[in-house]
Amino acid sequence: MALTFISNWEERGDVVNDVFAAAREAEENRQREYDAALLIQAVMRGVRLRQFIKYLNMCAVRIQMAWRGYLGRLEYHRKIAAKVEERQMNYYHTMATKIKKVWKGHHVRTHVYDYYAMKQYLGALQEKNEVVRTRLREYAEEMKKREEIEAELGELERYNKYARSCHYMMSTQVKPGVFLKSSEEPYFEEQIKAVFPKNLRKKKTIWHKEKVDQSTFELPPLRKIQGPFKNPSVVYLQRHKSLKTKPQGPDFFQC
Secondary structure (H helix, E strand, O other): OHHHHHHHHHOHHHHHHHHHHHHHHHHHHHHHHHHHHHHHHHHHHHHHHHHHHHHHHHHHHHHHHHHHHHHHHHHHHHHHHHHHHHHHHHHHHHHHHHHHHHHHHHHHHHHHOOHHHHHHHHHHHHHHHHHHHHHHHHHHHHHHHHHHHHHHHHHHHHHHHHHHHOHHHOOOOOOOOHHHHOOOOOOHHHHHHHHOOOOOOOOOOOOOOOOOOOOOOOOOOOOOOOOOOOOHHHHHHHHOOOOOOOOOOHHHOOO
């Protein structure tokens, strides 16, 4: 061991030189190595940070995916429930409509619109209508006959009026009429005689020339008493009623 120490001590100059050379080299490379270490740390930290952010993004995506899936399933179940409820309500409405239809039909057939009663009523109404039609038909025929008769009477009246207007064409004791000379209307002379009276002028009564017996002559009775006459008993009571004086005040006697 001593020999080793002695040999090393003899060779100390080379070692010291090597140490100082290594120190100088280390000092020269210190800043570069420091920068390299900083760069390595920065790169490493950037890689780790990006990996961590990527991990966080992936976790956030999974959380969002799970939450959105949960919300989607809730919305899906809600829509399914609403659709099922809508179908059930439609089914219930359909069944209620059928029930109401059957019940209303039964109610109308049994209480409101009795088929046999309505059939009987319509039969009676038809018979009554036939009777009314028959009466109306008879009335129309009667009115038609009456109109025909009135038309015939009117025509006969016009014919008689025309015949009466032609009285001056009648035959006289001296000269034959115009219609006897015509061969077309030989009967019109008889028609004029039938409708025109013989005594055309009535005898007028002349009162001032007739002698009237004054003893038996009486005026014709009045149809209505003229004037606002009172009852005689009322007039008698008014004439014979007692005089009633009203009491006067003291100023009445002062002159």
